[in-house]
Amino acid sequence: MVNNLEYYKVFYYVAKCGSLTQAASELAVSQPAVSQAMKQLEEALNTKLFTRIAKGVLLTKEGETLFSYVKEAIGQLEAGERKLAEMLDLEYGELRIGASDMTLRFYLLPLLERYHREYPHIKVSVTNAPTPETLQLLKEKKIDFGVVSLPIKQSSEFDCYAVKEIEDCFVAGERFAEYKDKVLDLAELEHLPIISLEKGTSTRNYMDKFLRENNVELFPEFELATSDMIVQFAARNLGVGSVMREFADEYLNAGRLFQLRFKKEIPKREICVVTENYASMSKAAQRMLTMIKEK
Numbered sequence: 001m002v003n004n005l006e007y008y009k010v011f012y013y014v015a016k017c018g019s020l021t022q023a024a025s026e027l028a029v030s031q032p033a034v035s036q037a038m039k040q041l042e043e044a045l046n047t048k049l050f051t052r053i054a055k056g057v058l059l060t061k062e063g064e065t066l067f068s069y070v071k072e073a074i075g076q077l078e079a080g081e082r083k084l085a086e087m088l089d090l091e092y093g094e095l096r097i098g099a100s101d102m103t104l105r106f107y108l109l110p111l112l113e114r115y116h117r118e119y120p121h122i123k124v125s126v127t128n129a130p131t132p133e134t135l136q137l138l139k140e141k142k143i144d145f146g147v148v149s150l151p152i153k154q155s156s157e158f159d160c161y162a163v164k165e166i167e168d169c170f171v172a173g174e175r176f177a178e179y180k181d182k183v184l185d186l187a188e189l190e191h192l193p194i195i196s197l198e199k200g201t202s203t204r205n206y207m208d209k210f211l212r213e214n215n216v217e218l219f220p221e222f223e224l225a226t227s228d229m230i231v232q233f234a235a236r237n238l239g240v241g242s243v244m245r246e247f248a249d250e251y252l253n254a255g256r257l258f259q260l261r262f263k264k265e266i267p268k269r270e271i272c273v274v275t276e277n278y279a280s281m282s283k284a285a286q287r288m289l290t291m292i293k294e295k
Contacts, residue, residue, distance in 0.1 A: 007041040010034055011049065012074050015067045019056035093284035094123040098134035098146040101226055102203070106246045107164050107271050108147050111295065115288055122284045131202035138276050144285035146274045149202045149244075151209075157277055163292060164271040167245045168207060170260040171252065175237035183261050186216045193239035194220040195230050203227070206269060207242055214264060218242075231257070 002008070013023040014034060024031040042049050049063035059067055086092035095115070099108050104126065116124060127134070127143060134146040139157065149166060152158075170189065172179065189211070196218070197204045211218060221239055224230050227247040234241035234248075235256050241248070251257040273292055275281070281289075 002041060002044045004040070007037050007044070008070050009074070010037040011041055011066070012070050014038060014050065014057060015059055015063065015070075017056075018058070022056075088283055090119045090284060090287060091121050093121075093282055094125065095282070095284045095288055096125045096127070096143045097288075098127045098129055098137045098143040098148075100130055100134065100148060100201070101128065101228070102149055102166075102244055102247070103147040103271050104128060106166075106244075111288070111291060115291060119284070119287070130200060132200060135274065138274060141276070144275075144281055145289065147271065148274055149206075149271050150269045151202060151206055152272075152274070159275050159277050161273045161275075161293070162270040163273055163295075165268050166271055167268050168203065168242070168266050169245045169248070170240050170242055171231070171234050171248045171257045172240045172260060173235055173237040173257055176240060177258075179260055180258050183263055186211060186214050186262055186264055189218060189240070190216060193222075194218050194242060195222040195224065195233045195239040196220040196242040197227065197230065198223045198225060203244065204242075207266075210266060 010023065010027065013026050014020060017023045017026060020031050020034050020038075024034045027034065038050065045066075047062045048060050049066065050057040051060055083092060097108070108126075112124060112126070115122070127137060129137065131146075131148040131152060134143070134148050135152060135158070137143045138146050147163075150160075150162075152160065176192070196207070199205075208218070220242075222230075222233055224233065227243050230241040230243045231248050231251055233239060234243075235251055240260065241257075245252075245259070248257055248259075252259060273289065275289070
């Protein structure tokens, strides 16, 4: 293969223009430079590519064969440049996000609505998964960033940017009305039927850790996959639900559930955006992160 690929670019313009002079003008170089490039290319390929005529040059049969391939290659390069320009102008591209039910519903969804309205040609992929799985997807570079709830295991691999404060609580229905106007010790939870998320989620880990630090250990009667289902179970008096408050707000405001109060307050935590340190990021993802930080 010819070492200097610039020769093929010059060859393309000479063949297209049918003139060394016009090709030189298109390329903004001198005609002798074009002539020299074609001489070098013909020597490297060991064949004659052009025949000189009064008004310029014509391709030989060998030149025509080569031009059919060079023309296609140049066309692909130009198409690639156009597509790249579209990506940089956010007229094309893909945004890949990992998020849990909680972070998607109570933080990310309004931002995605705005993003899609402003950049309708960007493909948006949201992988719905608990925090540990989202972090693994980030490590594997299958998503651009994750929106997760704390706590997460601290790692030098990740950069974490807090975006919203959230509150965990215990909620119950009328079956547990005797607890409605009381301020309870956390230890009293051990004697109640508890409904919680499955083990391994950041929400379950956070609550378990907080309770252990206060010498309380729970053995839930129901372990569910989603917080929405916890609220549904609690509303049907199947137990006391451990849930992020915003999931239960509608039921709390309607009086179908009430929030248990404790002598020791459950500390609030945060939703954060997690990116992988030193990882390159598409223009589409960069714009979404900018919108998040502006918010």
